[in-house]
Amino acid sequence: MGPRFDAEVPPGGYTWWYVDAISDNGQHALTIIAFVGSVFSPYYKRSGRDDPIDHCALNVALYGPEARWVMTERPRGSVTREANMLAIGPSRVEWTGDALHIHIEERDTRLFNPVHRPVRGVVKVHPEALNPTSFALDHDEKHIWHCLAPRARIEVEMEKPGLSWKGKGYFDHNRGSESLEDGFRIWHWSRAHTKRGALVCYEGERRDGSLFASAIRFDREGVAEDADLPPIARLPRSKWRVERSARSEISVARVRRTWEDTPFYARSELSSHLDGEEVVAVQESLDMRRFASPIVQFMLPYRMPRRKK
Template structure:
């Protein structure tokens, strides 16, 4: 990822262009064309990252959800279930599997609206379930569980008991939801000073599932130390 100025961004009804990369609806699939370079800590050489990712929704959900009373932050799970096809040229890897597609939008920075949040998503035998909870910037809390049917239509569900997880390597506090109040971390995919994404083994609504879980600490993100560190991991294009 590279931070880019507004002049490097264009969009129309079906296409979003960010620098040399773009995201475009083509028929029934969302096609992501990646033209980037990575950046590793203390490594001045930026390798090319180039290829395509296709996201093919099994169904589409038209409903969005506000994460705060003022509706400054909106979450939209567009495809609760999807298939993905990844074909990278650099590095030369490819695979296919299950996927998911959502986005957040807002009228203020995330660090103004939230202190922490925890999110998880699991494929069920039919449809999918998303659990979303956290603490807003004003100290109020929110928590919800949403079940999506095979047709993608959402329905608010009873919130399963909280299940605490071990802190990440950077001591980010993690939590999720489970029928039995317990869950196991299979592996952590991303572990940073303010964010962790993990694969979990858990039980939801009577089904044994594998879920994707993330925890975000916006107080950590906004700290001067982390802001100083970010450019070493995420290059910034000059305006």
């Protein structure tokens, strides 16, 4: 039921494992994404996407005091895939059978700054329960989403920068047999912990113009069921003017913090109202039309370097 890191990834396809978390004191947050066939890689796109294993990256984003951002792409020769382990360069993620251990050995990327600071440490993800059910995001099942752990406890022990905290987290997996821009124009996603378990909302517009929207409730045992879709809560655009949208039972949500703000992607922490209670939600908005634009493709290598090993 846990992740399998050695599953086949077809040419043109992708797979990723995503973790986010907020510290118990609210001062820190993180997202970590392990990519095979990195969907946002300008190098993978330019290559024709024939070899996804040749375009892998571990994206580490630490928010709050001592913020860091890492996304260095590695080639096939620096990638090791086993059933329970994925190594990308000097970093690796391991599934122990009941927890995900993420060993980080990277250097950060800062625009217009040649000094790349070390980012080193271990993050442990302890699911409260595992969900076995995956969901297709399109009619042809070319894009699959699997919420592995709608609720998890997180332990963060970073040596560089010196950070130590615990918090609440989330762990999921996406995979596909075509590029995101071939499948979608835009999407909005959000997740929130509730007293009953967790609620995840997924919606957007596919490349063919069709719309999709769903709300899925997970109980404390990780069992999924369809939920009534809450009303749309419009959010202010990001500084890069990315349109954001979420769901809230009182049609009102507030951006507490914007974690990521890029020309085609925004990730935010929200205050919202779901399952009859006030909740803290993590939300993302993605515009693949902007991602595919020549100016964004020109800019991406400055943020996402590629190494030979």
